[in-house]
Amino acid sequence: MSETLEIFLHGVGAPQVRTASASDTLKAFLAGAGALPEPGQFVFVGQGSDDAGDDDAEEDSHAPADLAMTLADLGIVRRGHVHTRAVRHVPVTVYFNDQSVQRRFSPAATIARVTAWAKRKLKLDPQGSADLVLSLKPSNQQPRPDQHLGELLMPGVRGLEFDLVREITPQG
Amino acid sequence: MLTTAQRLVDTDLRRVEFLMGVDAGRWDLAEPFSVTVWPFVYTMVQAASRPNSPEQLLVRWDLENYSEQSPTGAFWDADTKSFLAPARWPKGRPGTPVATVFKVEGWAAPGRGFYHPYDRQARLNHNDWPAQNPQFIWTKDNTIVDFLHLVHRWLNCEDYLGC
Numbered sequence: 001m002s003e004t005l006e007i008f009l010h011g012v013g014a015p016q017v018r019t020a021s022a023s024d025t026l027k028a029f030l031a032g033a034g035a036l037p038e039p040g041q042f043v044f045v046g047q048g049s050d051d052a053g054d055d056d057a058e059e060d061s062h063a064p065a066d067l068a069m070t071l072a073d074l075g076i077v078r079r080g081h082v083h084t085r086a087v088r089h090v091p092v093t094v095y096f097n098d099q100s101v102q103r104r105f106s107p108a109a110t111i112a113r114v115t116a117w118a119k120r121k122l123k124l125d126p127q128g129s130a131d132l133v134l135s136l137k138p139s140n141q142q143p144r145p146d147q148h149l150g151e152l153l154m155p156g157v158r159g160l161e162f163d164l165v166r167e168i169t170p171q172g
Numbered sequence: 173m174l175t176t177a178q179r180l181v182d183t184d185l186r187r188v189e190f191l192m193g194v195d196a197g198r199w200d201l202a203e204p205f206s207v208t209v210w211p212f213v214y215t216m217v218q219a220a221s222r223p224n225s226p227e228q229l230l231v232r233w234d235l236e237n238y239s240e241q242s243p244t245g246a247f248w249d250a251d252t253k254s255f256l257a258p259a260r261w262p263k264g265r266p267g268t269p270v271a272t273v274f275k276v277e278g279w280a281a282p283g284r285g286f287y288h289p290y291d292r293q294a295r296l297n298h299n300d301w302p303a304q305n306p307q308f309i310w311t312k313d314n315t316i317v318d319f320l321h322l323v324h325r326w327l328n329c330e331d332y333l334g335c
Contacts, residue, residue, distance in 0.1 A: 008188055008191075008192060008195075014188070015188040015189070015192075016188060017188055017191060079195050126330050127265075127330045127331070129330075130265075130268070130270075130329040130330035130331040131268055131269050131270075131329070131331060135307075140306075140307060141307065142307050144189075144317075144318065144321045145321060145325060146189075146192055146193070146196070146321070167269045168269070168304065168305050168308075169267075169268070169269045169272045170269075170272055170273070170287055170288055170289060170294070170298075170301065170304075170305065171304065172298055172300065172301075
Protein backbone atom coordinates (compact mmCIF):
# COMPACT_ATOMS: atom_id res chain seq x y z
CA MET A 1 0.00 0.00 0.00
CA SER A 2 1.28 3.43 -0.94
CA GLU A 3 2.37 5.75 1.83
CA THR A 4 -0.03 8.55 2.78
CA LEU A 5 1.53 11.99 2.58
CA GLU A 6 0.60 15.35 4.02
CA ILE A 7 0.99 18.12 1.49
CA PHE A 8 1.19 21.80 2.35
CA LEU A 9 -0.51 23.27 -0.71
CA HIS A 10 0.22 26.90 -1.59
CA GLY A 11 -1.19 29.05 -4.36
CA VAL A 12 -4.94 28.53 -4.12
CA GLY A 13 -6.12 30.92 -1.43
CA ALA A 14 -4.80 30.42 2.09
CA PRO A 15 -2.23 27.62 2.43
CA GLN A 16 -3.89 24.32 3.26
CA VAL A 17 -2.93 20.81 4.32
CA ARG A 18 -4.14 17.95 2.14
CA THR A 19 -3.45 14.25 2.16
CA ALA A 20 -2.23 12.32 -0.87
CA SER A 21 -0.78 8.99 -1.79
CA ALA A 22 2.94 8.78 -2.53
CA SER A 23 2.04 7.02 -5.79
CA ASP A 24 -0.21 9.87 -6.98
CA THR A 25 1.11 11.90 -9.85
CA LEU A 26 1.50 15.59 -9.14
CA LYS A 27 -1.14 16.23 -11.80
CA ALA A 28 -3.64 13.88 -10.15
CA PHE A 29 -3.02 15.42 -6.75
CA LEU A 30 -3.54 18.95 -8.09
CA ALA A 31 -6.64 17.93 -10.02
CA GLY A 32 -8.13 16.45 -6.85
CA ALA A 33 -7.44 19.69 -5.03
CA GLY A 34 -8.86 21.85 -7.82
CA ALA A 35 -5.45 23.43 -8.14
CA LEU A 36 -4.16 22.59 -11.61
CA PRO A 37 -2.09 25.38 -13.13
CA GLU A 38 -3.30 27.40 -16.10
CA PRO A 39 -1.15 27.64 -19.25
CA GLY A 40 1.90 29.75 -18.46
CA GLN A 41 1.76 28.94 -14.76
CA PHE A 42 4.19 26.62 -12.97
CA VAL A 43 4.25 24.19 -10.06
CA PHE A 44 7.14 23.88 -7.63
CA VAL A 45 7.76 21.13 -5.11
CA GLY A 46 9.76 21.95 -1.98
CA GLN A 47 11.28 25.29 -1.15
CA GLY A 48 14.64 25.06 -2.91
CA SER A 49 17.96 25.28 -1.19
CA ASP A 50 21.19 27.17 -1.47
CA ASP A 51 24.76 26.72 -0.55
CA ALA A 52 27.30 29.49 -0.56
CA GLY A 53 28.63 28.27 -3.92
CA ASP A 54 25.37 29.27 -5.61
CA ASP A 55 25.34 32.84 -4.34
CA ASP A 56 26.60 34.42 -7.53
CA ALA A 57 24.13 32.61 -9.78
CA GLU A 58 21.70 35.09 -11.30
CA GLU A 59 18.92 32.56 -11.14
CA ASP A 60 17.69 30.17 -8.48
CA SER A 61 18.32 26.55 -9.51
CA HIS A 62 14.94 25.43 -8.12
CA ALA A 63 13.11 24.28 -11.27
CA PRO A 64 9.39 23.72 -11.87
CA ALA A 65 8.16 20.18 -11.26
CA ASP A 66 7.06 17.70 -13.90
CA LEU A 67 3.32 17.11 -13.40
CA ALA A 68 3.62 13.55 -14.69
CA MET A 69 5.94 12.47 -11.88
CA THR A 70 4.66 10.85 -8.71
CA LEU A 71 4.88 12.66 -5.41
CA ALA A 72 7.32 10.00 -4.21
CA ASP A 73 9.56 10.47 -7.23
CA LEU A 74 9.47 14.21 -6.62
CA GLY A 75 11.14 13.51 -3.30
CA ILE A 76 8.23 14.01 -0.94
CA VAL A 77 8.55 11.79 2.11
CA ARG A 78 5.84 12.00 4.75
CA ARG A 79 5.24 15.75 4.27
CA GLY A 80 6.08 18.28 1.61
CA HIS A 81 5.29 21.64 0.07
CA VAL A 82 3.60 22.10 -3.32
CA HIS A 83 3.30 25.59 -4.83
CA THR A 84 0.84 25.79 -7.71
CA ARG A 85 -0.26 28.45 -10.19
CA ALA A 86 3.08 30.14 -9.73
CA VAL A 87 5.21 32.40 -11.88
CA ARG A 88 8.52 31.00 -13.15
CA HIS A 89 10.73 33.43 -11.23
CA VAL A 90 10.40 36.27 -8.77
CA PRO A 91 13.00 38.98 -9.42
CA VAL A 92 14.26 40.11 -6.00
CA THR A 93 16.31 43.17 -5.08
CA VAL A 94 17.67 43.64 -1.56
CA TYR A 95 18.99 47.05 -0.53
CA PHE A 96 21.44 47.60 2.31
CA ASN A 97 23.11 50.94 2.96
CA ASP A 98 24.33 52.06 -0.45
CA GLN A 99 24.46 48.58 -1.94
CA SER A 100 21.93 46.37 -3.62
CA VAL A 101 21.94 42.75 -4.75
CA GLN A 102 19.61 41.08 -7.22
CA ARG A 103 18.60 37.57 -8.08
CA ARG A 104 15.68 35.72 -9.66
CA PHE A 105 14.29 33.32 -7.06
CA SER A 106 11.83 30.51 -7.28
CA PRO A 107 8.41 31.69 -6.00
CA ALA A 108 8.70 28.84 -3.49
CA ALA A 109 11.79 30.36 -1.87
CA THR A 110 11.25 31.46 1.72
CA ILE A 111 12.10 34.79 3.28
CA ALA A 112 14.61 32.93 5.49
CA ARG A 113 16.40 31.67 2.38
CA VAL A 114 16.48 35.09 0.72
CA THR A 115 17.71 36.72 3.94
CA ALA A 116 20.55 34.22 4.30
CA TRP A 117 21.51 34.66 0.64
CA ALA A 118 21.49 38.47 0.86
CA LYS A 119 23.71 38.49 3.95
CA ARG A 120 26.20 36.16 2.26
CA LYS A 121 26.09 38.07 -1.00
CA LEU A 122 26.68 41.36 0.82
CA LYS A 123 29.52 39.68 2.72
CA LEU A 124 28.05 40.64 6.08
CA ASP A 125 29.61 39.21 9.23
CA PRO A 126 27.13 36.62 10.62
CA GLN A 127 27.40 37.95 14.18
CA GLY A 128 27.17 41.61 13.24
CA SER A 129 24.21 40.97 10.97
CA ALA A 130 22.20 38.68 13.25
CA ASP A 131 19.55 41.32 13.86
CA LEU A 132 19.08 42.23 10.19
CA VAL A 133 15.70 41.31 8.72
CA LEU A 134 13.98 41.89 5.39
CA SER A 135 11.50 44.73 5.18
CA LEU A 136 9.22 44.67 2.15
CA LYS A 137 9.10 47.87 0.09
CA PRO A 138 7.07 50.03 0.10
CA SER A 139 4.91 48.70 2.94
CA ASN A 140 7.79 48.19 5.43
CA GLN A 141 6.09 44.95 6.42
CA GLN A 142 8.55 42.41 7.84
CA PRO A 143 7.44 39.05 6.43
CA ARG A 144 7.75 35.93 8.54
CA PRO A 145 10.82 33.75 7.80
CA ASP A 146 8.68 30.91 6.45
CA GLN A 147 6.68 33.05 4.04
CA HIS A 148 7.20 32.25 0.37
CA LEU A 149 7.99 34.89 -2.20
CA GLY A 150 5.01 33.87 -4.31
CA GLU A 151 2.66 34.69 -1.43
CA LEU A 152 4.02 38.24 -1.24
CA LEU A 153 3.49 39.10 -4.91
CA MET A 154 0.53 41.40 -5.30
CA PRO A 155 -1.55 41.08 -8.49
CA GLY A 156 0.19 42.76 -11.39
CA VAL A 157 3.51 43.00 -9.57
CA ARG A 158 6.38 41.00 -11.08
CA GLY A 159 9.18 41.51 -8.57
CA LEU A 160 9.88 42.18 -4.92
CA GLU A 161 12.14 44.75 -3.31
CA PHE A 162 13.34 44.61 0.26
CA ASP A 163 15.43 46.72 2.60
CA LEU A 164 17.71 44.82 4.94
CA VAL A 165 17.05 46.60 8.23
CA ARG A 166 18.01 46.17 11.85
CA GLU A 167 15.31 44.74 14.05
CA ILE A 168 14.24 47.46 16.42
CA THR A 169 15.31 47.02 20.01
CA PRO A 170 12.46 48.11 22.29
CA GLN A 171 13.50 51.11 24.35
CA GLY A 172 12.35 52.53 27.64
CA MET B 173 -18.68 25.31 25.03
CA LEU B 174 -15.65 27.27 23.92
CA THR B 175 -15.43 31.01 24.40
CA THR B 176 -14.59 33.15 21.40
CA ALA B 177 -10.99 33.47 22.53
CA GLN B 178 -10.66 29.72 23.05
CA ARG B 179 -12.17 29.01 19.66
CA LEU B 180 -9.79 31.43 17.96
CA VAL B 181 -6.77 29.89 19.67
CA ASP B 182 -7.93 26.39 18.79
CA THR B 183 -8.36 27.48 15.16
CA ASP B 184 -4.98 29.18 14.95
CA LEU B 185 -3.23 26.12 16.39
CA ARG B 186 -4.68 24.07 13.54
CA ARG B 187 -3.69 26.51 10.81
CA VAL B 188 -1.08 25.63 8.22
CA GLU B 189 1.20 28.38 9.52
CA PHE B 190 1.41 26.68 12.92
CA LEU B 191 1.68 23.18 11.44
CA MET B 192 4.51 24.26 9.13
CA GLY B 193 6.50 25.29 12.19
CA VAL B 194 5.79 21.94 13.82
CA ASP B 195 6.85 20.13 10.66
CA ALA B 196 10.07 22.15 10.48
CA GLY B 197 10.84 21.42 14.14
CA ARG B 198 10.65 25.08 15.12
CA TRP B 199 7.99 24.58 17.78
CA ASP B 200 5.23 22.29 18.95
CA LEU B 201 2.54 22.14 21.55
CA ALA B 202 4.04 20.87 24.80
CA GLU B 203 0.61 19.59 25.73
CA PRO B 204 -2.65 19.48 23.79
CA PHE B 205 -4.75 22.62 23.83
CA SER B 206 -7.23 22.29 26.69
CA VAL B 207 -9.75 24.62 28.26
CA THR B 208 -8.91 23.07 31.64
CA VAL B 209 -5.72 25.13 31.75
CA TRP B 210 -7.14 28.22 30.02
CA PRO B 211 -5.93 30.91 29.44
CA PHE B 212 -2.61 29.12 29.17
CA VAL B 213 -1.09 27.29 26.20
CA TYR B 214 2.28 25.59 26.47
CA THR B 215 4.67 25.36 23.53
CA MET B 216 8.19 24.09 23.06
CA VAL B 217 10.42 26.34 20.96
CA GLN B 218 13.59 25.10 19.31
CA ALA B 219 16.83 26.81 20.33
CA ALA B 220 20.17 26.86 18.54
CA SER B 221 22.85 24.63 19.97
CA ARG B 222 24.87 26.42 22.62
CA PRO B 223 27.13 24.96 25.33
CA ASN B 224 25.26 23.71 28.40
CA SER B 225 21.95 24.94 27.03
CA PRO B 226 18.76 23.09 26.12
CA GLU B 227 17.81 22.38 22.52
CA GLN B 228 14.31 23.66 23.18
CA LEU B 229 12.60 25.84 25.74
CA LEU B 230 9.14 25.65 27.20
CA VAL B 231 7.02 28.81 26.82
CA ARG B 232 3.78 29.41 28.68
CA TRP B 233 1.48 31.73 26.78
CA ASP B 234 -1.31 33.61 28.53
CA LEU B 235 -3.97 34.10 25.84
CA GLU B 236 -6.69 35.82 27.82
CA ASN B 237 -9.02 37.73 25.46
CA TYR B 238 -7.18 36.43 22.36
CA SER B 239 -6.90 37.90 19.84
CA GLU B 240 -8.46 41.25 20.76
CA GLN B 241 -5.65 41.44 23.27
CA SER B 242 -2.09 40.42 22.52
CA PRO B 243 -0.55 37.43 24.26
CA THR B 244 2.01 37.55 27.00
CA GLY B 245 4.50 34.73 27.18
CA ALA B 246 7.41 33.62 29.32
CA PHE B 247 9.78 30.72 29.71
CA TRP B 248 8.35 28.13 32.05
CA ASP B 249 9.81 25.42 34.27
CA ALA B 250 7.80 22.22 33.90
CA ASP B 251 9.37 20.69 37.01
CA THR B 252 8.51 23.51 39.41
CA LYS B 253 5.40 24.58 37.49
CA SER B 254 6.52 28.17 37.71
CA PHE B 255 8.33 30.76 35.62
CA LEU B 256 11.83 29.72 34.67
CA ALA B 257 14.32 31.11 37.18
CA PRO B 258 15.85 34.36 35.88
CA ALA B 259 19.35 32.90 35.94
CA ARG B 260 18.22 30.21 33.50
CA TRP B 261 16.64 32.55 30.93
CA PRO B 262 18.31 32.81 27.51
CA LYS B 263 21.05 35.41 27.18
CA GLY B 264 21.77 37.68 24.24
CA ARG B 265 24.80 39.58 23.11
CA PRO B 266 24.68 42.91 25.00
CA GLY B 267 22.88 45.68 23.15
CA THR B 268 21.03 43.35 20.79
CA PRO B 269 17.28 42.74 20.46
CA VAL B 270 17.82 39.24 21.90
CA ALA B 271 19.31 40.63 25.11
CA THR B 272 16.50 43.16 25.35
CA VAL B 273 13.48 40.95 24.76
CA PHE B 274 14.73 38.33 27.24
CA LYS B 275 15.82 40.77 29.93
CA VAL B 276 14.87 39.67 33.42
CA GLU B 277 15.30 42.91 35.32
CA GLY B 278 14.53 46.57 34.99
CA TRP B 279 10.93 46.44 33.80
CA ALA B 280 7.43 45.74 35.07
CA ALA B 281 7.31 41.96 34.53
CA PRO B 282 10.88 40.65 34.59
CA GLY B 283 11.02 36.91 34.06
CA ARG B 284 7.27 36.84 33.48
CA GLY B 285 7.04 38.22 29.97
CA PHE B 286 8.98 39.13 26.84
CA TYR B 287 10.11 42.75 26.60
CA HIS B 288 8.57 43.31 23.19
CA PRO B 289 5.64 45.35 21.82
CA TYR B 290 3.67 42.17 21.08
CA ASP B 291 3.73 41.20 24.78
CA ARG B 292 0.81 42.83 26.53
CA GLN B 293 2.65 43.13 29.84
CA ALA B 294 5.59 44.86 28.19
CA ARG B 295 3.27 47.03 26.13
CA LEU B 296 1.73 48.48 29.30
CA ASN B 297 3.04 51.94 30.13
CA HIS B 298 4.86 52.13 26.79
CA ASN B 299 2.48 54.40 24.93
CA ASP B 300 5.29 55.47 22.60
CA TRP B 301 5.96 51.94 21.33
CA PRO B 302 3.26 51.85 18.65
CA ALA B 303 4.82 54.93 17.01
CA GLN B 304 8.36 53.58 17.44
CA ASN B 305 7.52 50.04 16.32
CA PRO B 306 4.56 50.30 13.92
CA GLN B 307 5.26 46.87 12.44
CA PHE B 308 4.66 45.31 15.84
CA ILE B 309 1.26 46.78 16.63
CA TRP B 310 -0.86 43.77 17.55
CA THR B 311 -4.15 43.58 15.69
CA LYS B 312 -6.90 40.98 15.45
CA ASP B 313 -5.22 39.75 12.26
CA ASN B 314 -2.16 38.63 14.21
CA THR B 315 -1.92 35.11 15.55
CA ILE B 316 0.18 33.33 18.11
CA VAL B 317 2.34 32.15 15.19
CA ASP B 318 3.59 35.70 14.63
CA PHE B 319 4.93 35.77 18.18
CA LEU B 320 6.26 32.19 17.99
CA HIS B 321 8.26 33.12 14.89
CA LEU B 322 9.93 35.95 16.77
CA VAL B 323 10.80 33.83 19.80
CA HIS B 324 12.16 31.14 17.50
CA ARG B 325 14.25 33.67 15.60
CA TRP B 326 15.70 35.18 18.78
CA LEU B 327 16.64 31.70 20.02
CA ASN B 328 18.28 30.75 16.74
CA CYS B 329 20.26 33.79 15.66
CA GLU B 330 23.94 34.54 16.22
CA ASP B 331 23.08 36.98 19.02
CA TYR B 332 21.67 34.18 21.18
CA LEU B 333 24.37 33.09 23.62
CA GLY B 334 22.64 30.24 25.44
CA CYS B 335 20.93 29.88 28.81
